[in-house]
Amino acid sequence: MDGEEATITSDRIAHELADAIHEHRIAPGSKLNEDEVGVIFGVSRTVARAALQSLSHQRLVDLRRNRGAFVAQPSVREAHEVFEARALLEPRTARSAAERMTDDAVLRLRRHLEDEHSALREDRLGRALHLSGLFHIEIARIAEQTTIEEIIKQLVSRSSLIIALYWRRKLAVCESHAHNALISALAQHDGELAEELMKNHLLDLLASLDLSNPVRTPGPLKEALRR
Amino acid sequence: MDGEEATITSDRIAHELADAIHEHRIAPGSKLNEDEVGVIFGVSRTVARAALQSLSHQRLVDLRRNRGAFVAQPSVREAHEVFEARALLEPRTARSAAERMTDDAVLRLRRHLEDEHSALREDRLGRALHLSGLFHIEIARIAEQTTIEEIIKQLVSRSSLIIALYWRRKLAVCESHAHNALISALAQHDGELAEELMKNHLLDLLASLDLSNPVRTPGPLKEALRR
DNA sequence: GCACCCTTTTGTGTATACAATCAGAGGGCG
DNA sequence: CGCCCTCTGATTGTATACACAAAAGGGTGC
Numbered sequence: 001m002d003g004e005e006a007t008i009t010s011d012r013i014a015h016e017l018a019d020a021i022h023e024h025r026i027a028p029g030s031k032l033n034e035d036e037v038g039v040i041f042g043v044s045r046t047v048a049r050a051a052l053q054s055l056s057h058q059r060l061v062d063l064r065r066n067r068g069a070f071v072a073q074p075s076v077r078e079a080h081e082v083f084e085a086r087a088l089l090e091p092r093t094a095r096s097a098a099e100r101m102t103d104d105a106v107l108r109l110r111r112h113l114e115d116e117h118s119a120l121r122e123d124r125l126g127r128a129l130h131l132s133g134l135f136h137i138e139i140a141r142i143a144e145q146t147t148i149e150e151i152i153k154q155l156v157s158r159s160s161l162i163i164a165l166y167w168r169r170k171l172a173v174c175e176s177h178a179h180n181a182l183i184s185a186l187a188q189h190d191g192e193l194a195e196e197l198m199k200n201h202l203l204d205l206l207a208s209l210d211l212s213n214p215v216r217t218p219g220p221l222k223e224a225l226r227r
Numbered sequence: 228m229d230g231e232e233a234t235i236t237s238d239r240i241a242h243e244l245a246d247a248i249h250e251h252r253i254a255p256g257s258k259l260n261e262d263e264v265g266v267i268f269g270v271s272r273t274v275a276r277a278a279l280q281s282l283s284h285q286r287l288v289d290l291r292r293n294r295g296a297f298v299a300q301p302s303v304r305e306a307h308e309v310f311e312a313r314a315l316l317e318p319r320t321a322r323s324a325a326e327r328m329t330d331d332a333v334l335r336l337r338r339h340l341e342d343e344h345s346a347l348r349e350d351r352l353g354r355a356l357h358l359s360g361l362f363h364i365e366i367a368r369i370a371e372q373t374t375i376e377e378i379i380k381q382l383v384s385r386s387s388l389i390i391a392l393y394w395r396r397k398l399a400v401c402e403s404h405a406h407n408a409l410i411s412a413l414a415q416h417d418g419e420l421a422e423e424l425m426k427n428h429l430l431d432l433l434a435s436l437d438l439s440n441p442v443r444t445p446g447p448l449k450e451a452l453r454r
Numbered sequence: 455g456c457a458c459c460c461t462t463t464t465g466t467g468t469a470t471a472c473a474a475t476c477a478g479a480g481g482g483c484g
Numbered sequence: 485c486g487c488c489c490t491c492t493g494a495t496t497g498t499a500t501a502c503a504c505a506a507a508a509g510g511g512t513g514c
Contacts, residue, residue: 009497033465034465034466035464035465035466043498043499044498044499044500045465045466045499045500046497046498046499046500047497047498047499049466049467050280053277053280053281054280054284057281057284057285058284065466065467065505066465066466066467066504066505066506067465067466067505067506067507068465068466077373078373078374081372081373081374081375082374084372084374084375085316085372085374085375085378088315088316088319088320088375089312089315089316092315093315145308145311145312146304146305146308147305147308147309147311147312147382148308148311148312148315151312151378155374260495261495261496262495262496270468270469271468271469271470272469272470272496273467273468273469273470274467274468274469276496276497292475292496292497293474293475293476293495293496293497294475294476294477294495294496295495295496
């Protein structure tokens with residue numbers, strides 16, 4: 001009883017692809033060929049197709065009729081909108097999280113932050129960014145708001161694409177500080193502070209992007225699927 | 228050049244089914260057989276299946292492996308969460324809408340409200356409720372926040388299921404009043420008031436539900452698809 | 455030499471066939 | 485008489501085949 005790869009469902013493939021996109025191993029604009037995806041995961045086009053459709057519902061890929069699936073390339077407009085939505089949801093959610101914070105949750109967040117640091121030390125920037133996004137999702141989870149968590153999950157996911165396209169400067173260090181400060185506020189059940197910190201953190205994140213010129217990264221093929 | 232039904236895409240089917248659910252023509256818990264859907268719309272299971280998957284991503288239907296698709300039955304917990312999310316998003320969005328309000332938008336909203344009244348007069352309660360939900364979406368559209376609009380669209384959609392399950396008293400009249408007051412505030416560009424009105428409107432809506440007992444409406448078959 | 459059109463090729467859209475799985479009915483056993 | 489097991493019918497999961505649309509490539513005419 002070794003393997004657990006017996007059931008390769010479309011959800012699993014969607015997840016796998018999503019992770020690759022989040023870690024910037026697949027660039028925005030990349031073509032995702034149905035056959036290719038199917039071959040990679042050892043399933044037929046039917047299943048691969050379902051996975052791609054799933055990703056398109058999450059706005060991670062763009063499905064163009066008779067053209068195929070492409071990793072989405074959010075516009076500048078969309079970038080602003082996504083952060084606008086996050087600004088409405090996340091600060092108040094951080095406040096809720098502060099109220100519900102448990103010792104266990106503090107530990108989980110600290111461990112998470114530690115992973116982020118490790119990834120950075122190993123120079124796996126993509127992975128670090130991915131973990132950084134998961135940090136926000138973890139906070140929503142602590143707030144015990146599954147629905148809002150799902151929404152934030154999607155927004156963070158799209159943020160990952162936005163960062164891939166409009167990145168300007170390394171914000172890794174201040175990122176960590178921001179997350180660190182957040183953990184402190186949460187651990188002390190200081191909802192007010194947590195809300196404020198989250199609000200500013202999101203503004204910093206937005207400010208670290210260059211949304212002046214509409215970057216075009218045609219995005220080449222993808223051979224980044226090493227599992 | 229009469230027909231426009233040449234291309235029955237899965238999106239169209241998903242839309243059609245979604246409308247039926249929103250208007251309470253299909254009850255929560257109803258089984259949505261792939262073959263049946265396919266026959267009704269004159270397509271193969273492949274397309275019907277894609278439509279159902281799409282609806283499941285919107286959380287309108289519940290896809291159970293090897294069991295099939297069922298119209299979702301949100302739990303009491305989920306009901307609270309959905310309205311929690313709406314409370315975070317919609318009031319501030321109403322404020323934005325007030326700032327961007329145009330004469331044209333006012334007209335659109337008034338016409339919308341009028342439709343709602345017509346539906347009520349014709350005793351088409353389901354349709355009235357559906358329109359009432361669209362009203363909220365229209366406000367998000369006026370705020371020119373496509374992303375938030377999409378999120379609200381989903382939340383309103385799920386609210387429709389929640390109302391179908393946990394309805395307590397007729398709130399139709401106060402609904403209209405609330406929407407009317409909102410239009411006034413928006414027309415006067417009074418963001419502050421619009422935000423407050425929306426907040427209270429959502430609280431009223433939530434209060435009109437009976438979320439104490441976990442209703443179980445097994446939901447019979449569906450022959451409600453008269454197009 | 456360049457541009458345009460036709461052919462070829464690749465890839466998606468859809469239908470259908472087959473395999474796997476589950477719910478329910480019926481019969482056998484305790 | 486009730487419980488459990490098995491068999492059957494129905495329905496979903498997956499693969500494959502074919503139809504068609506769009507891109508790629510080469511050839512010809514200007």
